[in-house]
Amino acid sequence: MLIRGALCALGGALVTLVILLLGFGGPRGFARAAKFASVLRIIRTQFVGDYDLDEVTDAALAGAVGILDDNWSYYMDAETYSAYQDSSANRYQGIGVTIMADEQTGGFLITAINKDGPAQQAGLVVGDIILGVDGISVQGGTSDDLRALIQADYGREAFVTVQRATGERWDVYVSCQEVYTDPVSSEMLEGHIGYIAISNFRQGAGTEAAAAVNELLEQGADSFVFDVRSDPGGLVSEMVELLDRLLPEGELFIQTDKHGHESAEMSDARCVEMPMAVVVNAESYSAAEFFAAALHDYDWAVTVGQPTTGKARSQVTYALWDGSAVHISKYSYLTPSRTDLYEAGGLVPDVEAALSDEETALYQTGWLEPEDDPQIQAAIRALGA
Secondary structure, three states: OHHHHHHHHHHHHHHHHHHHHOOOOOOOHHHHHHHHHHHHHHHHHHOOOOOOHHHHHHHHHHHHHHOOOOOOOEEEOHHHHHHHHHHHOOEEEEOOEEEEEOOOOOOEEEEEEOOOOHHHHHOOOOOOEEEEEOOEEOOOOOHHHHHHHHHOOOOOEEEEEEEOOOOOEEEEEEEOEEEEOOOEEEEEEOOOEEEEEEOOEOOOHHHHHHHHHHHHHHOOOOEEEEEOOOOOOEOHHHHHHHHHHHOOOEEEEEEEOOOOOEEEEEEOOOOOOOOEEEEEOOOOOOHHHHHHHHHHHOOOOEEEEOOOOOOOEEEEEEEOOOOOEEEEEEEEEEOOOOOOOOOOOOOOOOEEOOOOHHHHHHHHHOOOOHHHOHHHHHHHHHOOO
């Protein structure tokens, strides 16, 4: 007990020191740190119930960042931060499928399968419905329930029960491993229109999208449609890499820190000068809406779709010594024309076009083909094709 008490006291002292060193700051810094340490001491010495001191600390830190009232700033415990790092690299632990709830069975309909991924190798196909994992039913559960069951088998095979479109049930072993999700897909549409869909701007997206541009140019593309609908954004560096490939010499991305210090990302003279359109919707966030706005500012592309949300802050992630991290808004940013997208209320497309409820459902499952997509077709018309 004495050793445990001494360790707790040492932990409290270290917490206090860390808070001070990280800039709790100002003349009242010690008082604030001491107050926090006192609350932890009272919990430790007086609370009659069970608790986990790490969970208490994580909750306190999450609350501290949460009170900033900024949707883009948050604290991540070690487990959450590890998952965030995987997500930022377009990696995750799983079997390589995209799913949605199936109302009829209560299971999960496979709407897309990663090429050469574990699910495809095991023989699963789009249209299969996952009903259970390792003998545990997922019918009526949540996608998080299914994900947890599959990820519990990471590094080995999951025993998956599926229902085929014919109604036949099938049990299959599927390897659960680290899966890479390609954020970029491309194809040549009729009329030599290069179509590039970007699902996010996380690690590798800019490089892949720029490569897709080059490949489509080699195939004879004479115009482009970029689809960043439902793209949550990602890394500034990836977005800038693609914009640099497309736009002429000039400013691309201007950001300002809390002290008013301004910096700008620049484009070189190499560019792609031909008709372009960018398709956006209300879920085109951050780098996605900025990508569209930057092309629009240069009068390089027409924007099509629905108004975006409006985000004008970029974030930096600070890893902490115990594997946790703080993801916090560090910069405000402006488009090349020095427009603040937050103050502007987002990007209003040059050509507004919407999907019906039925089309939205098909789009979300990946089953809405470009020729049947009113927003893509509106973009093609805007190109004059």
